Amino acid sequence: MPIKKPIALFFMTIILxxxxxxxxxxxxxxxxxxxxxxxxxxxxxxxxxxxxxxAQLISANYENVFPLGVECILNESMxxxxxxxxxxxxxxxxxxxxxxxxxxxxxxxxxxxxxxVTVKKDKKEILIWxxxxxxxxxxxxxxxxxxAMILNxxxxxxxxxxxxxxxxxxxxxxxxxxxxxxx
Numbered sequence: 001m002p003i004k005k006p007i008a009l010f011f012m013t014i015i016l017x018x019x020x021x022x023x024x025x026x027x028x029x030x031x032x033x034x035x036x037x038x039x040x041x042x043x044x045x046x047x048x049x050x051x052x053x054x055a056q057l058i059s060a061n062y063e064n065v066f067p068l069g070v071e072c073i074l075n076e077s078m079x080x081x082x083x084x085x086x087x088x089x090x091x092x093x094x095x096x097x098x099x100x101x102x103x104x105x106x107x108x109x110x111x112x113x114x115x116x117v118t119v120k121k122d123k124k125e126i127l128i129w130x131x132x133x134x135x136x137x138x139x140x141x142x143x144x145x146x147x148a149m150i151l152n153x154x155x156x157x158x159x160x161x162x163x164x165x166x167x168x169x170x171x172x173x174x175x176x177x178x179x180x181x182x183x
Contacts, residue, residue, distance in 0.1 A: 012016040023166050031174050032151075036071040043070065043080055054152050055085045063153070065089045073159070074180045077104045084152040086159070092146040093179055097128065097162055104166050104183060110155070117148070119162070126165050128157055137165050 022048075043051070065126040067085040073095065080103035086095045097117055106121035127136040130147035130150055133143040148157045149154045159179060160170050169182040 019021040023137065024148070032074075032173060032178055035074050036176075036178060039074055040069075042078060047081075051082065051085050051095070056137055058085070058087060058151065065151070068093070071181045071183070072177055075103070075183065076181075084154045084156075087151065087156065089156075090146045092150075093159040094149070094156040095159045095162070097148070097157045098154070100159070100162055100181075101166065104163075104167055104168060117157070119166070121166055124165065124167070126162070130155055130161075135161070 015042055031116050040048070051070060057083055058065055058067045064090045068087060070082050070085065073082075073093070073148060074088055074142055076119070080099050082099055086093060088094070097119065101108045101121070105119070106124075108117070109118040109120075110116075111118070111149050115130040117128045117130070119128070123138075124140055125136075128144075128148045129135070130148045131147045133147050135142055135144050144161050148155055159181075163170055171180040171182060172178075173180065
């Protein structure tokens with residue numbers, strides 16, 4: 001018997017709270033707490049309200065997609081702001097590709113006919129097709145385990161895939177539920 005969405009949402013909220021990855025400001029570790037709070041302070045009250053509304057819509061309209069707080073994805077320089085919340089889908093952190101790519105000086109092009117995103121940085125070219133697992137990095141085709149998707153008008157891609165292919169490093173602070181992007 002499938003679990004009803006409200007029950008699943010309740011349990012996911014409890015899990016996220018105790019793992020420190022909800023919008024509760026609980027992340028643990030002095031430096032991580034301060035940086036997490038710093039990330040939240042980048043947003044105005046209106047921006048946070050809009051993000052919370054979008055998170056509620058995601059929770060209500062998408063099965064097995066769970067919004068994260070903006071304070072759960074950090075970078076030392078905090079050179080990005082989300083206009084739609086990052087999410088967990090099928091155990092993967094998904095982020096708006098343009099937000100992350102442009103923060104690290106990559107260009108992003110959208111092809112609506114092919115439903116394809118092209119990310120370019122230096123001599124690297126990353127192609128990502130929405131709805132499928134096929135990707136291409138510098139002409140080498142492979143698959144990602146969770147397909148890119150459109151969410152709130154944004155192309156969401158696996159965070160680890162996009163950052164590592166941009167030459168960045170990911171650290172996951174499991175005890176705090178925080179992902180750190182190192183450039």
